[in-house]
Amino acid sequence: MRPVYIVGIGQTPVGEQWERSLRHIAHDAVIPALRDAGVEQVDALYVGNMLSGELVGQEHVGALVADFVGLRGVEAYKIEAACGSGGAAMRTGVMAVAGGLHDVVVVAGVEKMTDTIGKDTTAGLAMAADQEFEAAEGVSFVALNALLMRRYMYEFDVPHSAFGHFAVNAHHNATGNPNAMFPKAITLDTYRKATMISDPINLMDSSPICDGAAAVVLASEEVARTMHNGRRPIRIAASTVATDSLAVHDRRDPMQLEAAWISSRKAYQQAGVTLDDIDLFELHDAFTIMAALSLEACGYAERGRGVRLAEEGEITIEGRVPVATMGGLKARGHPVGATGVYQIVEATLQLQGLAGRNQVRDANIAMTQNIGGSGATVATHILVGE
Amino acid sequence: MSVARTWRTRRQRYSLVGERCEYCHNAIFPPRDVCPHCAEPAQKEYTMSGRGTVYSYTTVFDPPAGFEAYAPYPVALVKLDEGPMVTAQLTDLDPDDVRIGMPVEMVTRKLSEQGDEGVITYSYKFRERLERQAVAA
Numbered sequence: 001m002r003p004v005y006i007v008g009i010g011q012t013p014v015g016e017q018w019e020r021s022l023r024h025i026a027h028d029a030v031i032p033a034l035r036d037a038g039v040e041q042v043d044a045l046y047v048g049n050m051l052s053g054e055l056v057g058q059e060h061v062g063a064l065v066a067d068f069v070g071l072r073g074v075e076a077y078k079i080e081a082a083c084g085s086g087g088a089a090m091r092t093g094v095m096a097v098a099g100g101l102h103d104v105v106v107v108a109g110v111e112k113m114t115d116t117i118g119k120d121t122t123a124g125l126a127m128a129a130d131q132e133f134e135a136a137e138g139v140s141f142v143a144l145n146a147l148l149m150r151r152y153m154y155e156f157d158v159p160h161s162a163f164g165h166f167a168v169n170a171h172h173n174a175t176g177n178p179n180a181m182f183p184k185a186i187t188l189d190t191y192r193k194a195t196m197i198s199d200p201i202n203l204m205d206s207s208p209i210c211d212g213a214a215a216v217v218l219a220s221e222e223v224a225r226t227m228h229n230g231r232r233p234i235r236i237a238a239s240t241v242a243t244d245s246l247a248v249h250d251r252r253d254p255m256q257l258e259a260a261w262i263s264s265r266k267a268y269q270q271a272g273v274t275l276d277d278i279d280l281f282e283l284h285d286a287f288t289i290m291a292a293l294s295l296e297a298c299g300y301a302e303r304g305r306g307v308r309l310a311e312e313g314e315i316t317i318e319g320r321v322p323v324a325t326m327g328g329l330k331a332r333g334h335p336v337g338a339t340g341v342y343q344i345v346e347a348t349l350q351l352q353g354l355a356g357r358n359q360v361r362d363a364n365i366a367m368t369q370n371i372g373g374s375g376a377t378v379a380t381h382i383l384v385g386e
Numbered sequence: 387m388s389v390a391r392t393w394r395t396r397r398q399r400y401s402l403v404g405e406r407c408e409y410c411h412n413a414i415f416p417p418r419d420v421c422p423h424c425a426e427p428a429q430k431e432y433t434m435s436g437r438g439t440v441y442s443y444t445t446v447f448d449p450p451a452g453f454e455a456y457a458p459y460p461v462a463l464v465k466l467d468e469g470p471m472v473t474a475q476l477t478d479l480d481p482d483d484v485r486i487g488m489p490v491e492m493v494t495r496k497l498s499e500q501g502d503e504g505v506i507t508y509s510y511k512f513r514e515r516l517e518r519q520a521v522a523a
Contacts, residue, residue, distance in 0.1 A: 123450035132395060133416050134473045136387055137497065137509065138446060138453040139461050144473075146444035147463050154442070154486050198444045249463055249471035250422060254441075 001098040005224035006234040006383070008037025008217035009345045014181040014333030017211040022056050022112040026065040029213035029338075030108050034069075037217035038227060043102035045069075045076040048089030048109035049337035052078070054124040055116045065108065082128035083286060084372025085109065086214070086340025087241070087379025093218050094239040094381075103220045109341030110213035121209055125336070128373035130247035142206060142287075144248055144374050146198040149289035152255060153200065156304030160200045163288035164191035165310035166323075167204045167330055170285060173317065174327030176358040177346075181210050181333035204330075205288040212335035214342040232352045237271035237365070238382035240264075246376045255304075259378035260297035260369065267367070271382040275299055278382070279363040280322040280350055282343040284371035285329045294369055295321070298380075322360050325350060340370030340379060351385035387498065389505045399509040400494060404470065406432035413468035436492030437515065438466040443476065443484045452498050464490055464512050478513040489515040 010032030012025055020028065026047065034040065045066050053059045062077035081088035086109030093107035113121055122142075126135040129144055139147075153160060168188060174180035186204065194204040224233060242262035248254050268274065281298070285291035292306030300321055301309050314320045326332050326346040329339055347366035349355045355363075363385070370379045395416075397403040404415030409426040413434065421428035443462040446453070453459070460476040462484070476484060477495050490512040497509035 119449065119451040119454060122448060123452065126450050130473075132391065133398075135450065136391075136395075136507075137461065137474050138449060138456065138459065139473055139475075140446055140448065140450050142448065143444050143446045143461055147442040147461070147473075150444055151442035151463070151486070197448055198446055200444075245422065247473065249473045254463070254471075 002100055003221045004094050004097045004236045005219050005221060006216050006236065006344070006348050007219045007224050007227050008033045008039070009215070009348050010036060011179055011214040011342060011345050012212055013179045014210050014212035014335060016114045018114065020211070022052060022058060022061070022110060023064055023068045025112060025211055025213045026108055026110040027069050029110070029215040030065065030069045030106060033106060033215035033217050036229065038229060039104060039217060042071065042074060042104045042106050042217065044096055044105040045071055045074055046089045046092045046105065046107050047076065047078045048086035048107070048340055049078050049111060050080055050082050050085045051111065051113065051124045051336065054127065055121060056112050065110070081377040082372035083336045084340060084370045084377040084379050085337035086342070087370030087381070088340070088377065090340055090344055090381060091239050091241050091379055094236055097218050097220050103223045105218050106215055107218060107341060108213060108215040109338035111335035111337040112211050113209045113335060114211055134247050134249070140198065142201055143198045145287040145289055146201040147248065148254060148293070148374065149200050149205070149287070152289055152292065152304070155255060158304070158307050161188065161192055162307045162311055163205060163292070164188045166285055166288040166291045166315070167191050169310065169315050170324040170328040170330035173325055173358055174331035176356055177326040177332055180327040180331055181208055182327070182331045201287060207286045207329040207334035210333040210335050212333055212338045212342070214338050214345045216341060216344050216348070233386045234348050234351050235384045235386055236381060237273070237384045238267035238380065240266040240270065241377065241379045242266070244376050246373060248374050257293045257297040257375040257378065259375055260294055260371065263378040263380040264298040264369065267380040267382050271384070273365060273382060278365050278367050280325050280347070280360045280366050282325065282328070282347050282366065282368040283323050284369055285324055286334055286371070290371060291323065294371065298369065317358055317360055325355065325358050325360060343368035343370060344381060344383070347383050351383055387505070387507050392505050392507045402434035402436055402492060402510060404432055404434055406430050413470055415466065415470040415472060434466050434468050434470070438464045438472070438490055438512070440484060440486055440488045440490055441465045441471060442486060445481050452500070460484060462512065472510070475511045476513065477511040491515045
């Protein structure tokens, strides 16, 4: 397999972009990424997106975006794996270049979630779950995560307030990210007083509904060597995807994200690294409970102890396992199908020393993990600065 | 839910008809044709008793489209006595009284309706288990 490098990145501010449609938002990330890489033509475009059909009434997004960004003629399609679509698109791009079929590809993630009213967006997000036996019973996606969180609190005797450290950290880091949706610090008191959505999940446990797009240009080593944008070359040392049952009720143990376990272990093996080598971890904090479960599945904490890392300050920029370094899903925002690509863009900025006052010191190796649904698809990537 | 899907899943929603794997003997619900435990074909019908306990629960305040009229409503993961877990609404109780481990039993209730002309879907919901049944179990 050929080494694959990130040679260009682009992202839009995350938020409610009323004046921009799905295609415009994609454009706003892809064009800067192409410019950043200094290329005008690529071999293929892979677009991570979850809900264009349901929320915008638009499928066939690959060709749409390709045409709209001036890449008419190129191979292009949408990759869908619920909230893990961006990570799955990334994996597709890596396979194409690593396998030698393409030399330069663009991976974009785009989501437009604010063209519909809340209850329709809520119904759309529930499509990440089992439509016949979870969503059909009136169980929202937030409620599924609430079921996990309640059980976690019961099984491991963790108070709700302990999860607040994840939200406080994410919001603190978002203040240093000009593209974040909520660049506003919160306190544990803000967390405790937040509006309840689906108990025990309150507004501060939950990532927001928003619009956004991010893009990266990937190239083979041979092509990457000819590009000189003056920045540190970033190699993709691992790219893995694993799956689990779609429904939470079908899991062997709902308190264990088995796909995250498989995906991360394959990634450590591919990259030849251990947890101690990884300098930062962009995890999937769609809900605070997911951050805890992800840390445990990846081996950072034992079962039921993931929250402890947050309580002890280990997840801050200066900590042992910095997470959500640019605000994470909670405060940067979670435009679902775009999130996996935002994580890659942010990890690249960290490894290139361009993360401003959120810079993790001496960052050489970064991991990202993008989760589809309540854990049914998990994409893990490990990036290395050379 | 569409008319065809409501009809197709009626035996599951009305009477918890699942399967039992002939190889590893695990009970399976909802039916899925391939055993999730041993990956062998599993197509032997098996009806669950409808009794179980609450594994976890929450309340939906912000419902998806189609359920606005019923919110807020309690939902749960119910661990059936036969082994499988079911995602379902709770009914006939005060949401504040729900506890993890509470014994519950299946009842049939209206799940949703689609206006004056759409299909009315009935499904399983779970209520706190009545005492005499708890003793019988």
